[in-house]
Amino acid sequence: MARKRMIDPSIWSDESFGSLSSGAKILFIGLFSNADDEGRILANPAYLKATVFMYDTVTLDIIKTKRTEVIEKMSSVILYEVDGKEYIQLSRWEEYQKQQKDRIQPSKLPMLADAKQMLSKRVASAKQVLTQYSISKDKISKDKREEDRLRKETKVANATASLSYLLTIPVEDVADMVKTTGATERQVREKGQALYDYCESKGKQYKNYKALLRATLRKDYGNPKPKTMAEIAHIEVPTTEELERAARMRAQLNGLAKSKEMK
Secondary structure (H helix, E strand, C coil): CCCCCCCCHHHHHCHHHHCCCHHHHHHHHHHHHHCCCCCEEECCHHHHHHHCCCCCCCCHHHHHHHHHHHHHHCCCEEEEEECCEEEEEECCHHHHCCCCHHHCCCCCCCCHHHHHHHHHHHHHHHHHHHHHHHHHHHHHHHHHHHHHHHHHHHHHHHHHCCHHHHCCCCHHHHHHHHHHHCCCHHHHHHHHHHHHHHHHHHCCCCCCHHHHHHHHHHHHHCCCCCCCHHHHCCCCCCCHHHHHHHHHHHHHHHHHHHHHHHC
């Protein structure tokens, strides 16, 4: 049981104490009246009810609300937790409670320092988890970027390996070829159509139709120097006569098709 405690007369003129509700004032006085010789007390609402409000019909929720009020307004009341249990330390205990040193009984409750030490460990552990999460997140992000890059390259490679590329040349590829070959946008499109007709009529197949188109444009419009690895590889570029012959053949086939339709 706690020893006799003193109430300093200055408490009644203290603004913080004066701002407390009646129930919170009783709780504050009950805290230092029942604290051990080192100014510590259990903060469990059930314990406070049994100790301070033994004969009052107040709920645990009300006591918890009053406890929060006291902690927020009285800076000397510090709530802390150790191993899942709540305690209160009265930080100005020795200032207001004069005790004979040889009669002080050591507290059986854990110190505030124990809570701070546990908190430090938790913070350090949390930081470690966050660091690991950050590293893992960065790795996932890097892997995703690499996966997206490979997927994009594969998509581009598949597109340029298809004969239909010559009929559906992407806008960005057209712009790049206009810039690097000296051809106009219309000439790039027309050359794509001509190459498509040529490959169709001759049964020709190329690994990279984009490279074929670029090489043909450079040959015809004055910039034959290859700039990519695909273009450095040998590419069989059809002559202008071959392209014109393929275009005439296509026109003849179209004419025959129309004649049959009219009949």
